[in-house]
Every structure is written in C-alpha cells, then in structure tokens.
Amino acid sequence: MQSFTSLSALFEEQFNKRHFPDEPKNLYDASQYILKIGGKRVRPVAVLMGNELFSDIDPEAYHAANAVELFHNFSLVHDDIMDKAPLRRGVPTVHMNYGESTALLAGDVMLVAAYEYLNKISSSHLHSIMSLFNKTAKEVCEGQQLDMDFEKREQVSLDEYVNMITLKTSVLLAASLQMGAIMGGASIGNREHLFGFGKNLGIAFQVQDDYLDCFGDPEKFGKQIGGDILANKKTFLMIHAMEVANPVQQKELTVLLHSNPDDKVERVLQLFHDCKADAWAASLKEKYYDVAMKHLEDVAVLNSRKEELHKLAQYLLQRDS
Amino acid sequence: MQSFTSLSALFEEQFNKRHFPDEPKNLYDASQYILKIGGKRVRPVAVLMGNELFSDIDPEAYHAANAVELFHNFSLVHDDIMDKAPLRRGVPTVHMNYGESTALLAGDVMLVAAYEYLNKISSSHLHSIMSLFNKTAKEVCEGQQLDMDFEKREQVSLDEYVNMITLKTSVLLAASLQMGAIMGGASIGNREHLFGFGKNLGIAFQVQDDYLDCFGDPEKFGKQIGGDILANKKTFLMIHAMEVANPVQQKELTVLLHSNPDDKVERVLQLFHDCKADAWAASLKEKYYDVAMKHLEDVAVLNSRKEELHKLAQYLLQRDS
Numbered sequence: 001m002q003s004f005t006s007l008s009a010l011f012e013e014q015f016n017k018r019h020f021p022d023e024p025k026n027l028y029d030a031s032q033y034i035l036k037i038g039g040k041r042v043r044p045v046a047v048l049m050g051n052e053l054f055s056d057i058d059p060e061a062y063h064a065a066n067a068v069e070l071f072h073n074f075s076l077v078h079d080d081i082m083d084k085a086p087l088r089r090g091v092p093t094v095h096m097n098y099g100e101s102t103a104l105l106a107g108d109v110m111l112v113a114a115y116e117y118l119n120k121i122s123s124s125h126l127h128s129i130m131s132l133f134n135k136t137a138k139e140v141c142e143g144q145q146l147d148m149d150f151e152k153r154e155q156v157s158l159d160e161y162v163n164m165i166t167l168k169t170s171v172l173l174a175a176s177l178q179m180g181a182i183m184g185g186a187s188i189g190n191r192e193h194l195f196g197f198g199k200n201l202g203i204a205f206q207v208q209d210d211y212l213d214c215f216g217d218p219e220k221f222g223k224q225i226g227g228d229i230l231a232n233k234k235t236f237l238m239i240h241a242m243e244v245a246n247p248v249q250q251k252e253l254t255v256l257l258h259s260n261p262d263d264k265v266e267r268v269l270q271l272f273h274d275c276k277a278d279a280w281a282a283s284l285k286e287k288y289y290d291v292a293m294k295h296l297e298d299v300a301v302l303n304s305r306k307e308e309l310h311k312l313a314q315y316l317l318q319r320d321s
Numbered sequence: 322m323q324s325f326t327s328l329s330a331l332f333e334e335q336f337n338k339r340h341f342p343d344e345p346k347n348l349y350d351a352s353q354y355i356l357k358i359g360g361k362r363v364r365p366v367a368v369l370m371g372n373e374l375f376s377d378i379d380p381e382a383y384h385a386a387n388a389v390e391l392f393h394n395f396s397l398v399h400d401d402i403m404d405k406a407p408l409r410r411g412v413p414t415v416h417m418n419y420g421e422s423t424a425l426l427a428g429d430v431m432l433v434a435a436y437e438y439l440n441k442i443s444s445s446h447l448h449s450i451m452s453l454f455n456k457t458a459k460e461v462c463e464g465q466q467l468d469m470d471f472e473k474r475e476q477v478s479l480d481e482y483v484n485m486i487t488l489k490t491s492v493l494l495a496a497s498l499q500m501g502a503i504m505g506g507a508s509i510g511n512r513e514h515l516f517g518f519g520k521n522l523g524i525a526f527q528v529q530d531d532y533l534d535c536f537g538d539p540e541k542f543g544k545q546i547g548g549d550i551l552a553n554k555k556t557f558l559m560i561h562a563m564e565v566a567n568p569v570q571q572k573e574l575t576v577l578l579h580s581n582p583d584d585k586v587e588r589v590l591q592l593f594h595d596c597k598a599d600a601w602a603a604s605l606k607e608k609y610y611d612v613a614m615k616h617l618e619d620v621a622v623l624n625s626r627k628e629e630l631h632k633l634a635q636y637l638l639q640r641d642s
Binding site: 145149 | 429437440467
C-alpha cells in the first residue's frame, strides 16, 4: 500500500491537465478554474486507496477517481451559487468570476465530464460503479437540499443533522473508497465495511470541523473563528447546546440566534462551554472515529495492508495516534 | 413502423409516473413538477422511431428515451433560471414555484436520474449510448453558453447562429434518433444519416420558430407575436435583415434594437418585409428540410419503413405534403 502522499502525487500527475475543450472559452475556462484552485484531492485518492487495499491499482481506477473529483467540484460550484459564497479556498468563487449563469452551466458540464470518465471504465465494472456513483450523486444533492431546508427551520434534531451531514459530505468519501474496492475485486461484505469506514470517518470529520469553527486555532484552521455562529448555522455544537441548555441558557441562545450583538461569537462560545458542548463534541468525534475503525478492522484483508487508511484517518482527524 | 401518436402513447404510459423518491419533498417535487407539465415528448419518441426504423423496439430503448426526456427537462429548468423566465408552457417555471436554489438542485438530480436510466441498458449498448449522450449533453450546454454570449454581442454571423442553434436544440433530436438506431442495430453509415436527418430537421424547425414569432398566426403559434423582437433577440430573420439591409434600413434596425418605441414590433416586421427576410426564411427552412430528407433517403432500409419519420418531419414543419 502506498501512502496518501504518494497516491496523491500519482493522481495529480494525470489530473493536472485541461479536462475540457477550448470553446466556448467562457464556459470551459470557468469549469477548469475551480479544478485549478486545488483542494486536498482526498476523495479521488480514496478511490485509489480503496482499490489498493485489495489488489494492485487497476489503471481504470483513475477514471473513477477523476469522475469523483469532477463531481465533487461540480457540487462545490453549484453550492457556492446557492450559498452566495464570495470565496472558495481563499479565491473568488466561479460565479463571482464568471457570473451565475456561466457558473451554473460550468457545473453542469463538469457533471457530464464526470460521466465521460466513468464511461471509459470497461464493461465488467461499469454498471456497478455507475450505480454507486448515481446513488451517491443524488444523495449529495439531497444533503444540500436538507441543509437549505434546515436553515429555515427553528429546530433541527441531532439525528436529522447527522443524516444531512452524512448525505452532504460523508457518502462521497465512503463511495469513493467503495468504488476503489469494486475495482479491486473486493467481496460485497468488504465493500460495505469500507463504505462504513468512510461514512463514519466523514461524520467524525464534520464534528471536528464544527468544533474547530468554535475552538480551533485560527491560523491552523484557516478560517475565521465563529463563522458558523455568525451565519446562525445549526452545527453539532449548536444543536447539542440547545438540547441540554437550562431554560435561562436556552433563552439566551435563542436571543443570540436572532440578533447580532458585537460580542455574539464570544457569548455563544461561553454558552457552549457552560453546556459542555465542547467536551461533548470531542467525545462524539471519538465515537464516530471508533465506529469507523471497527469497520476497517472488519475488512477481511491483512492488517498490514490497512496501515495507510489508518494513517489517512489520523491525518484527517488530526490525531497523533 | 408505428405512428408518432401510437409511440407517444406507449412512451407516456411508462413515463407517466413519479421518477424520484419522496424525500426531500421540496427537491423532488420540483423535479417532478416540470415533467408533469408535459410537452410533446418529441425526443424520446424519436428514440423509439429511430429504433423501429431498423428492428422491433428493444425494451431497453425506453430507458434511453426516459434518459433523453429527463435530460431535456433538466436543460429547460436550468435555462429558465439563466433566462429568468417566469413561464414555461403557460405555467410558472420551476424556480418561480420552488425558488432558484431548489430549481438548480432539481435540475441536477434530473440529470443524475437520466444516467440512472442509461445504466439500466445492458452492457452491449451501454458504452456507445453513453458516449453519444455525453457528447450531446455537453453540446447542449455549449449552445446555451453561446446563446448567452451572443446576447452581449452587437453582431452575430449566420454561420455562428446556425452553429449555436445546432448545439442548443438540434443535436438532441438528432442524437435521440441515433440512440434508437444504435438500439436497432443500425450500421454506422445508417446511424450517421439518421443523425443528419434529425440535425437538419431541428435547424429547419428553428428557422420556422423564428419565422412564426414574426409572421405566425398568434392563435396557432401559442405565443405573443414579436416576442423575439421585443427581447432584441438575434434570430434568423434579424441576422439576415442586418446583412442585406441598405444603409438607411440598417440604421433604422440598429436604432430599433437599442430602443423600445410602442410600434417597435410593427416597424421591425415592416423592415423584415422590405428586406425580404420573410421569403428568405421560408426558403431557408425548405433548404434544411431538403437536406434532412436527403439524409433520410440515404438510410439503407425499405422506403416503406421511413414513412412515419417522413410524417414526423411534415408534422414538425407544418407541411401538408
């Protein structure tokens, strides 16, 4: 098994090119733009790692990896339009640079380009990869819809939030690993355990993301602390705090959610701390991490082959061991 | 060969159902909404006709037909967002009813659902159908981008306009027929002639559409006369008039394109008439019709099998013979 870093370099080597025709320039430059601004390429590398867990990497796994990365970026372009986000990875979003209509179309052609890569996969794997890809693509859209629906609601339960996060962010990581497993000839049972590993790892990652938005080191986290609080987002911490707060705290949280005092972030963080939402989030992340690792354990291959996936989990969840 | 009407009924019988899960309700109701408001289903029926030209209809042709109809409606939903269109087929557009973000996502899941239907096609045809579908899908997006690009330009040549129309509207009809031909086991040569038939028929249809917008019977046409003129659209007639007008007429057209007097439609129509753009458009439509029919002639099957496609062309182009 090769490391995430090595596989990432192998992936990038063949991905770092223009994926679209030259004309119409506007359209395809917009699609290429988002691909060039990078990202960690976790999902496509997960395809390669899922494959290599079971056998040597099938050259066709790169087609699936490319499709997954194109799909991921398609979803970012459309999400940014919906969220009216001005920046992505520190630079202007596609719709800010090219206009909303072109960004919408640029997303559309990226989704089609993802299927062009899938169609390079030979017949024996095509149906099962496409089936998983389609299911996942719909789920990611469902997650985005739920996220928007939740913004308009006063209350969201923890279960509902976990379901939304699972659809919006975790299933794509899980499906990427599983596509690799299909390419690697894994049994149904092994594929499912690898999916479970990715899904729970993805949820743990989101718990961490919500936690770091509140209590992270701004320099390491790379985003403004309290961004979710200022946007009145229902996060793991907010949902839990609303559930366990005493009536006085609950009232203060509600008032803060409907107003924008200068010390809003500070006061919400204090309330989170008083409700022990921070400690709870830390233990929730561990819980999902443990479930993820149990699934990895249950994949029936030699433990030594699993080492790099273990390291990937530790890297994503910023763990030392 | 069955008639368009019979095949349309067969298509509708299996298409007239919910194509999406129940939840999230918002999202999938929006996708279902556009499918329910109908349309003539020309493209999916073209898949079935393209198949039956060469052999009995393969039950799998319905998967391709469903995919084509879902794709067509996906493109309508996204185009309506970009064009800020309030109405489609006389009822509010998806984004007017469900909001822009949900309409965007509803389009996305329709495109994925189209690929779900394609993935039901067995291995022997899947790669070639997918390849044609992907190529066409990108071309339709390119056509929409060019249409938007042209709106911002002062001048568009006839060749550029024909290319845009071909991509935006004709290739999908042509590809639908060709997908049917693939299902029917047609030779490459026959597939290409059938594609040529559909492509030229589609262009002729657009020439007619541009003509009827100016000189149609408002009751039969179903739209307001002069809609394109009021929207300052570059149409076949406008482009030709600008090319052949004398300097005085050209100046008046330019002034009218940049102003909105009460009698704008009337005056532009008079100029079109003075430039003989109406007669030119009628003969241009005939030219593309003739090319289409020549391609149909060159398809190597018995003439008697071609009768229904002949009738389809006459129906679409409102010809008596």
